[in-house]
Amino acid sequence: MNTYQFHDESSLAETAENLGKKALALGLIPSFVVRYFPDSREYYIPNETQSEPLTPEEAYMRLRKIVEQSGKA
Template identity: 75%
Template sequence: MNVYKFHDEYTLAETADKLGKKALELHLIPSFVVRYFPDSRQYYIPNEQESQPLTPEQAYMHLKKLVEASGK
């Protein structure tokens, strides 16, 4: 049975933040920017000038795929 690391929008965003930090540590992405708004967050990967903002859901899926593909 899968154990999920998030249960709502806030914990999903927190999980995406942790995956972003892990991807940075593994040198899978050159940068990771999170813009915090009162009701949401926007993620920029690899940087704000070259990418569209991602929702927490999109960032989670993208970062999860990168980290899993690295095998670490």
């Protein structure tokens, strides 16, 4: 997988969002939702039983793991 570069929370949030779009396009996740607030974002990666809000850091780590494990990075 490519090395993702981020320098602050905003670029981390963009990287997490791009990973979510990639995982969605590859069919690795059923849906991906980003809620935008004036000072932050919340990410939702629903599964069959629950969907909890994730911080940009949590979303990045979870999505990176999903994409890497698929072998389609």
